Amino acid sequence: MKYACLLGRTIREAFVKEYGTCSMSIYALLTQFGDRYLSALFTTYKLTAAAFALAVVIGVAVTVMRIAPVKPLRMAAEFYVQVFRNIPGAALLIFLVYALPYLDIVLSYYVCVLTAITLIPSAFCSEYLMAGMNTIDPGQIEAARSLGMTFAQLVRNVVLPQAVRSSVLQMTNLLVATMLTTALASQVPLNPTDLTGIVSYINTHAVGGVTAFLISAVLYCVTAVVIGQVGSLIDRKVRVLR
């Protein structure tokens, strides 16, 4: 922490020496780059929504595979989760951008980013759903079985609905985490850029400094707080009474 402060001060002093000021004011930034901030915010939201939706779909599918009565399916799904839960997002993005072309697979930057920020949350989504399943009394599974339900019917009627309901708060966190992971998009050229990328853009075209970051940070924070509130509301509504 001490060193971070020191570093911050050094950078600030360097800026002041070079330009006479450390950065533009918030007002100046907003008047000059307001539109760009808005479209960056929109890009971040778009990426977040697309990645989260895809992650949930994949997460549910992987989770069903992980409890399937077929061993190879279970093993494949387990492997998937282990890989994408444990790989750093930046590493995955680098792999998609630089390694795939060697296999003659060239994806657009947008698709690369979206893939990276979908695969990783999908593994976490599955982990949260598995945890949610552990809250289900095995007796309910037996009851469903004794009523003649097949595996698919059991999953659809009993297991998934309860797993989803009891993991709303984790899913809320996952949505926030997914949004923060979209910052990876700043590492590739995108137009319009995302909320982190906009800062690099501003700082290469003007002297936004830390203030440019601050605006992005506030936008991230406000969104996260809103997501968190909505998440708790939903959780209170759908939580399974026991």
Add this chain to the structure above:
Amino acid sequence: MAQEQKRADAARQVPVIELRHIDKYFGSLHVLKDVNLSVQRGEVVVIIGPSGSGKSTLCRTINRLETIDAGEIIIDGAVMPEEGKMLAKLRSEIGMVFQSFNLFEHKSILDNVTIAPRDVLRVPRKEAQEEAMRLLERVGVADQAHKVPAQLSGGQKQRVAIARSLAMHPKAILFDEPTSALDPEMIGEVLDVMTELAGEGMTMVIVTHEMNFARRVADRVIFMDGGSILEENTPQEFFSAPRSQRARDFLNSLGDRER
């Protein structure tokens, strides 16, 4: 006329539930030892015995909630396979009521009763709901239909569980200690429903510790100990003059209260 009678007799000869030479181990523990049991249509069989005697395991084995190591389970003439669609189908023909109710916690009482008929038997929603309401009425919890299980008392939950079983029109219902998790004042309401069912000719296999109830409703009492069926008898004979020494010891250990 005579021929029809004969055919009816023949139909009666096929047991609803038949267990042949069932063996089961929990690790090295031999929990079911060459158990044979057949339950005729309309029969009420009560299984009693000390704890650890294998009676619950036997009950759960009938619809293969427990795996078995040897033997055959035959439901109304059809061999129950280890897994697959046929297993699910045969299970749907045998109802089960558990000690801990096992209602679906996230569904309303009404949905608890309709879900299996709708999804397994493909009964249309409206029809399933009407039938469910009739059944809930019959077990006396129709006024709770739109609550969730957590809002009901144990006795009410168990009556819902019975209605849920009945909604599948089962050929028989298994009861695995249905009153053991209930407060004493709620046992009666559940036993009343069961007595009524027995009176209507439902085929039932009941594991219970309620001896008075057993004496009243059983057509046949099965006494188990150490994983074997030691005695099969009429309730009158069993409770007044048990044949085996262990059954005598068991009944004596219950004391005067139960007898």
